[in-house]
Amino acid sequence: MDKAVEKQTAGRMSRRRALLLLERLEALYPDAQCALHFQTPLQLLVATILSAQCTDLRVNQVTPDLFSRYPDAPSLAAADPVELEDLIRSTGFFRNKAKNLIGCARALVERHTGEVPQRMEELVALPGVGRKTANVILGNIFATPGMVVDTHVKRLAGRFGWTRESDPVRIEKDLCRLLPEERWTQTSHVLILHGRALCKAPIPHCSRCPVVDLCPRIGVGRSH
Structure with a gap:
């Protein structure tokens, strides 16, 4: 296979896998939203x-x-x-x-x-x-899709193989390229909740994680 085609194919596979993982997380945290209290x-x-x-x-x-x-x-x-x-x-x-x-x-x-x-x-x-x-x-506030990269999003994006970057701005760019624009805001919410609940630093609770089979570190990544 031509290297350019192979790279494109790998990229599409990565997007499909990322979306599958994201959909599972969204089902796991259906009420994910900003945890800060505000009215204005x-x-x-x-x-x-x-x-x-x-x-x-x-x-x-x-x-x-x-x-x-x-x-x-x-x-x-x-x-x-x-x-x-x-x-x-x-x-x-x-x-x-x-x-x-x-x-x-x-x-x-x-x-x-x-x-x-x-x-x-x-x-x-x-x-x-x-x-x-x-x-x-x-x-x-303004319903403009935004990818929030906090410490949880940074950690999970790396563990999921969605980015290899460490700089938040570069991570944001990688995630925005990988995921559909209309999913950016909610992606941040569910990753933050999953990071707080199970995918903790420094040691994630993989044995209790409902999406561990899709995680490249332990599950699906070993067979691809």
């Missing part, structure tokens, strides 16, 4: 910034008081840094997060009339917002 785009933006190096559970414990104290971008932009730091202290890295939250809110007021923008390039231009946070906003 600004609330999700704030919560996602706080979630860096912090659990969603802890963020959800902090945000009710935070959202009550700063209900919109102008109030957050005018926040006293020390008061804000005290409210978010338990999320870790609170000084840097407070600085980013105030800077982000000020940018929203100055550039976007206090509203959260709907385009990737505008989101990543905000203080404290990278592609991961922007994809959370796009996928969960």
